Every structure is written in structure tokens, then in C-alpha cells.
Amino acid sequence: MLLGELKSRVGDFFSRLRGELGERELENILWDFQISLMEADVALEIAEDIVDDLRESFMKNKSRDVVKERFKEKLEEILNKAKPERGLLELISEGDKPYVILFLGVNGTGKTTTIAKVAHYLSREGLDVVIAAGDTFRAGAIEQIEEHARRLGVKLVKHDVGADSAAVAYDAIKHAEARGKDIVLIDTAGRMQTNRNLMDELRKIARVSKPDMKVFVGDALSGNDVVDQATTFDREIGVDSIILAKMDAAKGGCAISLAYVLEKPILFLGTGQKYEDLMEFDPQLLIDLIIGD
Amino acid sequence: MLDLLGKSLSSVIRKISSTALVDERLVKEIVRDIQRALLRADVNVKLVLDLSKRIEERALKEDPPRGLSRKQHLIKIVYEEIVALVGEGKKIVPRGKPFKVLMIGIQGSGKTTSAIKLGRYYQKRGYKTGVICADTYRPGALDQLLQLGEKAGIEIYGERNESDPIKIVSHGLEKFRNFDLVLIDTAGRHKEEEGLLREMEELSKVVNPDEVMLVLDATIGQEAGKQAKAFHERAKVGSIFLSKMDGSAKGGGAISAVAETGAKVAFIGIGERIDDIEEFDPEGFVSRLLGMGDLKSLLQKAKEIGELEEMRRTIEDIMKGKFTLKNFYDQIVALGKAGPIKRIIQMIPGLSLGESDLEISEEKLRRYKAIIESMTREEILNPKIINRSRIRRIAKGSGTTTQEVKELLNEYFTVERLMRRIRKKGIKPRDLARLMRGMRV
Numbered sequence: 113m114l115l116g117e118l119k120s121r122v123g124d125f126f127s128r129l130r131g132e133l134g135e136r137e138l139e140n141i142l143w144d145f146q147i148s149l150m151e152a153d154v155a156l157e158i159a160e161d162i163v164d165d166l167r168e169s170f171m172k173n174k175s176r177d178v179v180k181e182r183f184k185e186k187l188e189e190i191l192n193k194a195k196p197e198r199g200l201l202e203l204i205s206e207g208d209k210p211y212v213i214l215f216l217g218v219n220g221t222g223k224t225t226t227i228a229k230v231a232h233y234l235s236r237e238g239l240d241v242v243i244a245a246g247d248t249f250r251a252g253a254i255e256q257i258e259e260h261a262r263r264l265g266v267k268l269v270k271h272d273v274g275a276d277s278a279a280v281a282y283d284a285i286k287h288a289e290a291r292g293k294d295i296v297l298i299d300t301a302g303r304m305q306t307n308r309n310l311m312d313e314l315r316k317i318a319r320v321s322k323p324d325m326k327v328f329v330g331d332a333l334s335g336n337d338v339v340d341q342a343t344t345f346d347r348e349i350g351v352d353s354i355i356l357a358k359m360d361a362a363k364g365g366c367a368i369s370l371a372y373v374l375e376k377p378i379l380f381l382g383t384g385q386k387y388e389d390l391m392e393f394d395p396q397l398l399i400d401l402i403i404g405d
Numbered sequence: 406m407l408d409l410l411g412k413s414l415s416s417v418i419r420k421i422s423s424t425a426l427v428d429e430r431l432v433k434e435i436v437r438d439i440q441r442a443l444l445r446a447d448v449n450v451k452l453v454l455d456l457s458k459r460i461e462e463r464a465l466k467e468d469p470p471r472g473l474s475r476k477q478h479l480i481k482i483v484y485e486e487i488v489a490l491v492g493e494g495k496k497i498v499p500r501g502k503p504f505k506v507l508m509i510g511i512q513g514s515g516k517t518t519s520a521i522k523l524g525r526y527y528q529k530r531g532y533k534t535g536v537i538c539a540d541t542y543r544p545g546a547l548d549q550l551l552q553l554g555e556k557a558g559i560e561i562y563g564e565r566n567e568s569d570p571i572k573i574v575s576h577g578l579e580k581f582r583n584f585d586l587v588l589i590d591t592a593g594r595h596k597e598e599e600g601l602l603r604e605m606e607e608l609s610k611v612v613n614p615d616e617v618m619l620v621l622d623a624t625i626g627q628e629a630g631k632q633a634k635a636f637h638e639r640a641k642v643g644s645i646f647l648s649k650m651d652g653s654a655k656g657g658g659a660i661s662a663v664a665e666t667g668a669k670v671a672f673i674g675i676g677e678r679i680d681d682i683e684e685f686d687p688e689g690f691v692s693r694l695l696g697m698g699d700l701k702s703l704l705q706k707a708k709e710i711g712e713l714e715e716m717r718r719t720i721e722d723i724m725k726g727k728f729t730l731k732n733f734y735d736q737i738v739a740l741g742k743a744g745p746i747k748r749i750i751q752m753i754p755g756l757s758l759g760e761s762d763l764e765i766s767e768e769k770l771r772r773y774k775a776i777i778e779s780m781t782r783e784e785i786l787n788p789k790i791i792n793r794s795r796i797r798r799i800a801k802g803s804g805t806t807t808q809e810v811k812e813l814l815n816e817y818f819t820v821e822r823l824m825r826r827i828r829k830k831g832i833k834p835r836d837l838a839r840l841m842r843g844m845r846v
Contacts, residue, residue: 147450153626156444218652219677220513220622249677251556252517252549259544273552304652331513333595335447335626337654344653358512361595362628385542385598 117363119404121148122183131174142167153365155336158372162186184403187368191395194371194378196353199392201237204295207324210242210288212296214281214323216314216349218341219302221331222357222382224253227297228260230355230380232387235266239294244284245270246277246317249301257299264387267293277301277313281321298323305344318349325352327379330370332362339373346374357382360389367398429465432479436461439483439695446655446694447626452490452664460486480695484704487691491660494685495644495669497616499532503587505578507612508646509605509636510620512593515648517546519620519674520590521553522682523646526672528559532585537577538563539570539608540592550590557679560584570604571611578612589614596635609640616643618671621662623649629658630665637666648674651681655694728825730785733817734777775803776810788817 125145133141142163149159162183169182204211213230215223224247231241243261245268247253254270261268269284281298288296298321303310318326328351330338345351354370359381367378378393440457444450460483469478497506506523510516517540524534536559540546547563554561562577574589581587589612594601609617619633619642636642645666647659650673659670670685688704777785779802784791791799791814800807 147454150444151450151627153628156441218624219649220515222513225512250549251552252545252547254545255548256543256545263544304649306651306653331622331624333511333622333626333628333632334624334654335658336445337447337624337652338626340653341624358595360597361511361632362626366626 118148118152118365118402121145122402123404124148126176126180129170129176129179131176133170138167138170149365152363153335153369155339155366155369155373158190158369161372180403184399187399187402188395190368190372191398193375194354194367194393195395196377196379196393200234200379201239203325204234204239210285210293210296211325212285212298212321212323213325213327214298214300214318214321215327215329216300216345216351217302217329218304218331219250221302221329221334223247223302223329224257224260224299225385226329226355226357226380226382226390227257227299228264229382229387229390231260231266231297232264233380233390234295235264240292241295241297242267242269242284242288242293244268244281244296244298244321246280246299247301248273248275248277248280253299253301267291278317278320281317285321296321305341305348311344311348314349326350327352328354328374328376330354330356330366332356332359332364332366332381334366336369338366339369342370342374346376351376354378355380355382356393359383359391364398367393371395432461432464432475435476435479436464442695443657446657447624447629448657448694449627449630449661449664452660456486456490481704483695484688484691487660487694488687491663491687491690492669493687495671496684497644497671499527499586499615501615503535503578503581503584504532504616505587505589505612505614506616506618507589507591507609507614507640508618508620509591509640509642510593511595511622511625511632512543514593514620514622514625515646515674516540516593516620517549517553517590518677518679519646519648519672519682520588521550521557521559521679522674523618523672524554524559524586524588525557525679526682527586528557533583534586534588535560535562535577535581535584536588536590537561537574537581539574539577539589541568541570541573542592546590546592553679570608574608574612596632602635602639605636606639614640617641618644618646619662619666619668620646620648621659622654623647623656623658623673624652624654625658627658627661630661633662633668634665637668642666642668644668644671646670646672646674647685650693651675651677656690657694659690728821730777730780730788730817733820734773772803772805772809773813776800776805776813779803788814 125141125148128141146159146163149162150156165186166179166183169179215227217223227243231243234241243257243266245254245257248271254273258268258270267287269280269287271280277300284296284298287293298317300314300317303314305311326349328342328345330342342351342354351374353376354374356367356378360383371378381391381393383389383391436457439460440453443453443456463482464479467478467482469475473481508516508520520536524536528534536550536554538547538550538561547565550561550563562580564573564576567573570591578587591605591608592601594605596602617640619636621629621633633642645659645662645668647656647670650656663669673683673685675681675683776799779799784795796807796810800810
């Protein structure tokens with residue numbers, strides 16, 4: 113998991129880099145490395161950009177160590193764009209009560225499970241959480257989040273199937289205000305970012321709930337499309353931060369892609385089926401995993 | 406920021422097509438663009454590299470068929486090579502009672518929605534269908550199925566308080582034993598979850614499914630192949646349901662999954678409603694993969710050119726020998742059916758013949774047959790000798806009128822003249838058109 117497999121490919125790459133390489137050899141080596149990056153789900157253009165930088169660095173210095181340093185810098189440049197300046201708890205303590213978080217993303221990325229994990233994380237910190245069962249479209253969605261809320265001992269505000277999601281969100285916020293709750297987590301139905309009507313609906317939910325934070329939940333297994341998803345949600349609704357689910361199944365290159373393109377903080381990585389399987393995103397940890405020592 | 410969404414391949418190709426000279430360098434350039442389009446569509450990197458090598462070789466070696474530009478030919482090669490990888494798609498015809506389909510896949514790939522879509526698809530086609538909920542992990546899984554089942558008019562079997570999916574499935578199979586089709590919806594799992602994979606393996610042994618269908622999310626990236634392989638090793642995957650094809654993802658992961666499992670794509674999911682399901686269509690899939698919409702018309706054109714060539718040969722064969730009344734009769738018969746000439750007529754631009762124009766009445770055909778059978782061998786081979794008295798004899802012998810015999814002969818001579826001219830000057834579409842008009846009975 114987490115780019116671990118990439119590490120040995122990175123090692124191969126640097127061991128092949130020698131000062132006296134001919135142009136053709138160098139291109140082959142760089143191309144192989146680009147393939148390794150792409151195989152870890154780093155988007156094509158980003159892999160190209162990284163490799164271009166390494167080529168330039170090599171041409172200038174003909175030194176493996178300099179290139180290695182450049183690679184590390186490059187990863188830092190990219191991943192630090194996704195480094196949260198402040199943690200979620202800090203943001204919550206600074207904001208007004210209740211702190212409202214809206215979760216969005218395409219179908220099946222793991223929004224509901226992620227909300228349960230975040231609710232678990234926050235209540236363990238002693239915060240009082242309300243969940244709004246805003247996915248009133250998908251069959252079984254309300255029951256799913258209801259069961260999570262029950263297991264976690266967290267308040268759930270729900271309407272019936274087919275109800276207006278914005279109204280559910282509104283009620284949950286009103287409830288939190290009345291009871292002095294700290295946080296409202298709003299679930300929404302998954303939607304393809306290309307679906308006009310559903311994006312309009314989401315915009316309405318955002319307008320009504322005025323969230324302090326809009327979180328894009330991405331599937332770490334997705335390939336190049338995740339970039340399009342995230343940029344479209346950002347353009348249409350606005351995205352403040354990212355959570356990447358199913359990281360335990362993925363190579364995780366899409367963390368690099370998202371950091372590169374969106375330049376938004378990645379709050380957490382989802383790493384399993386249990387409520388605890390939520391990891392704070394740490395660029396340095398990823399870089400160590402990729403480069404090693 | 407880089408142009409991450411990329412230019413569509415068609416715009417690149419349009420640009421290239423304006424270049425006069427098509428040489429090796431240009432082919433390489435185009436192949437590179439195709440390569441990038443495929444990588445962006447999440448096709449496995451290694452597969453893309455092999456593929457582009459083959460495409461480049463063929464593009465440089467093969468001459469485009471007459472009527473196709475080099476650019477079009479290249480796209481045709483790309484299409485053929487990708488279809489060779491992804492296959493034509495699988496048709497699943499449920500047989501035996503009940504036909505059991507085990508639906509497996511990663512969390513969030515869309516198994517439950519796809520199960521209902523599939524059930525609905527077959528139920529509409531007359532198969533009595535039931536769905537068993539074997540997902541005992543995800544909260545709300547059974548509720549989801551029950552709600553969807555009610556909407557779709559499909560019976561659902563599930564047990565709320567049973568945590569062993571094998572027990573549930575056994576009971577469900579018992580309940581649905583007189584159904585035509587039983588779909589088993591399972592919990593999501595992935596290749597790192599050994600316990601869940603083992604559970605799936607056991608489930609598969611107990612169910613002994615007629616078909617194991619892997620539900621694959623169209624947005625999946627490079628892990629598609631490895632994940633599919635892990636599933637395949639534990640429960641032999643026979644087909645793939647490619648879900649979420651209504652978004653912007655191209656579904657290139659399906660190619661990797663096919664390559665790793667040997668299974669073929671059977672269906673695609675194209676929306677949120679229960680009827681948003683389509684049989685897999687390789688042409689549509691490849692068009693999408695390459696980001697170009699006009700592939701279908703190109704392929705159509707390539708196919709027509711192929712047919713036209715075939716017809717040209719047929720006609721040339723006919724013309725090598727003498728064009729006799731016998732040939733004429735054969736062509737009329739062919740014209741009545743979906744014969745080669747009929748297809749040629751339909752291809753001729755500007756000649757808008759409807760299907761009905763090409764139909765010859767059975768009655769007329771019968772009469773013509775009788776007329777020709779009443780001729781001597783000499784008359785058939787050399788109709789010029791047929792004079793008035795012969796016409797009268799033939800009409801009498803065939804039970805037709807002299808008018809009808811003359812009509813047949815006139816038509817024959819028209820076509821025969823055309824054939825002679827074509828033999829001298831080669832076939833022009835205009836001639837074909839006239840040829841056909843001459844044959845219209």
C-alpha cells in the first residue's frame with residue numbers, strides 16, 4: 113500500500129543513472145521511470161512533468177545525487193500543496209458552532225463510510241457530532257448511515273427516501289444549533305460530475321447549509337478520472353479539502369495527482385473497513401515511503 | 406497548470422491530417438498521441454506499450470485499403486487491435502433452473518445497483534429472477550436491495566440477523582429453486598483483504614455459480630488488472646459488468662481486467678436508474694476510449710469499402726465469362742434476397758432506393774424462372790437469336806405472355822450492354838446505379 117511498490121522502482125531508476133549516459137539510454141531510463149509512476153496511478157501529465165524536471169536536472173549536473181535531491185524536492189513541492197496547514201480539530205475549534213462539513217463525490221467512492229469514520233474520530237476527541245442523512249436518493253443509504261450512527265452513538269437527522277437533501281441538511285444544522293452540538297456532517301448522494309441536474313442539486317444543498325468545509329471524497333483506486341472529478345466538483349461547488357478512501361487497496365499515486373492539480377489539503381486517508389481506519393495525511397511519510405533512504 | 410484534461414485525440418488527428426506527407430515520423434507521432442489517449446483512459450501501461458508497438462508496425466507495413474486515408478486506416482488498426490484485447494463482449498443466456506450468477510467486486514464498484522439492473526434486464530426478457538443479498542457487512546445493504554427490488558419488481562432474499570453469507574445463500578437458493586435466474590449480490594472486498602477473499606472462495610464453492618460476474622468501476626486506474634486477477638484466482642471470473650460508464654471515466658481498466666482473467670465484458674452501467682444498462686458494444690467502447698465520436702462511421706465506411714471490393718470481384722468474375730440470361734437470372738434472385746448487388750446499390754450515393762424498390766415480387770420471379778426454363782440451352786447462352794417465333798414458343802411453353810418474355814429480354818439487354826461497357830472501362834458508381842436500375846424488375 114501507499115506507493116510502497118514504487119520504492120523499489122525508484123531505487124532501480126537511480127541505480128541506472130550514471131554520469132556518462134548517452135541521450136538514448138537516458139531517455140529509456142527516464143521513460144521506464146515515467147511508466148513506474150504511471151503504474152502507481154500518477155496521472156500521465158504529472159508523471160511527464162516530474163520526469164522532465166529530472167531530465168533537466170541530470171543534463172545540467174550529470175549527477176545521480178543531484179537528481180535524487182531534485183526528485184525529493186519535486187515530491188515535496190507537489191505533496192506539500194496538499195499538506196493541511198491546520199488540522200481538522202484546530203479548524204473546528206476556531207470556527208463557529210456548529211462546524212458544518214459537507215461531503216461530496218461521485219458514486220461509490222466511500223462517502224458514507226468516510227463520514228462514519230470522521231464521526232468516530234471527532235467523537236473520540238470529545239466533540240458532539242450530528243450526521244445529516246443527506247443521501248435521500250440511493251436505496252438503502254439512509255439505513256446504512258443510520259446503522260453507523262447507532263453503532264457510534266451519534267445523533268442522526270433523517271427524512272424519508274426521496275426527500276430534499278437540502279432540507280435534511282438544514283434540519284440537522286437547526287438541531288445542532290438548538291442542542292449546542294459541535295459538528296454537523298452532511299452526507300450527500302454520489303453523483304457523476306458530468307450530471308448537470310445533480311450538480312445543480314448539490315449547489316443548492318451547499319447554498320442552504322453554508323458549510324464551513326466542503327470535502328471531496330475520492331476513491332484512491334481511481335485513475336486519471338479522479339483529477340477531472342475533483343476539478344469539476346471544485347469548479348461547480350467548491351472543494352476545501354480532500355479525503356482519499358480505499359487507500360489500503362491502492363498504490364496511491366492519485367494522492368500525487370490530486371495534490372498537484374487541486375492544491376487543496378488532503379485531510380485523511382481511508383485505510384480499511386473499521387472506524388479507526390482513518391489516517392491523517394502526512395506528505396513526509398509518503399515521501400519517505402517512495403524514496404526511502 | 407498543465408492541460409490535464411488533454412486535447413481530444415480527434416483534434417490532434419485532424420491537425421495531422423492537414424499535413425500533406427504521411428511518413429514514418431508522422432505515424433510515430435500519431436501512435437504517440439494514441440498511446441497518451443489510452444494511458445489517460447486508464448488502460449494498463451504495459452498493455453498500452455505492447456499495443457502501440459503493434460499499431461505502429463501495422464501502420465507502417467500495411468497499405469490502406471482503397472478509399473481509406475492513411476489516417477483513417479490507422480484508426481481502423483487501433484480499433485482492431487483494441488477489440489482484439491477487449492473482445493467482442495459476452496452474451497449471457499441463462500440456461501437451466503435456476504441459472505446462478507455470483508456478483509463480486511471491490512467496495513463501491515456498484516454491485517448492488519448492477520445486480521438489480523441485470524435482474525431487471527433479464528426479467529423483462531421473460532426470466533423469472535430473484536436476488537440474494539449475501540452482503541452481511543455493509544449496513545443498509547439489504548435495505549438497498551429491498552428498495553430497489555420493489556421498484557424493479559424483483560424478489561429479494563436476505564436475512565437481517567444472520568452474519569454467515571453462506572447460510573443466507575443456501576436458504577435463498579432453496580427459496581428461488583424454481584426461478585430461472587438467481588443473482589447473488591456479495592459484499593465488496595479487495596485483493597488485500599485475505600479473510601474476505603477466502604469467504605468469497607467458499608461462497609463460490611457452495612453456490613457453484615453458472616457465471617461469476619466481476620463488477621468493475623469504470624473510474625478504476627492501474628490496479629484494475631491486479632484486483633481482477635485476485636478475484637479470478639479465488640472465484641473464476643467469467644464476465645465483467647463495467648459500471649459507471651455515464652461519467653467521464655473511459656473504463657480502460659476493463660481492458661486490463663479482461664487481459665488478466667480472460668473474462669469478457671458483458672454489460673455496462675450507464676446511469677442511476679434501474680434501466681440504465683446496456684449490452685457491451687466494443688465499437689462504442691473504443692470510440693470513447695480514444696475520445697472520438699466518429700469511429701462508428703469510419704468503421705462503417707471501412708466495412709463498405711471491403712464489401713464494395715468483394716462485389717467488384719464478384720462482378721468481374723461474372724464478366725470474365727459471358728453474361729448470359731442465366732447470370733442475369735441469378736442476379737435477379739440475389740437482388741431479391743440480400744444479394745451482393747443489392748448491397749452495392751444501397752451503397753451508391755445519390756441513389757436512394759428504398760428497401761421496397763429492391764424487392765421483386767415472388768410472382769414475377771416465378772414467371773421469369775419459367776420463361777428461362779422454357780428456353781433452349783442455346784437461347785440462354787446467346788439470347789440474341791431469340792426472334793419473334795421463338796418468343797411465341799417460349800411464352801406458350803412457360804404459360805406467360807409474349808409481352809412478359811419481351812420485357813425480360815429487354816431488361817437483360819440493358820444490363821448486358823452495361824456489363825460490356827464496364828468490362829471496357831471499369832466500374833463507376835454511376836454505372837452500377839444504371840446497372841441496378843436495369844435489373845429492377
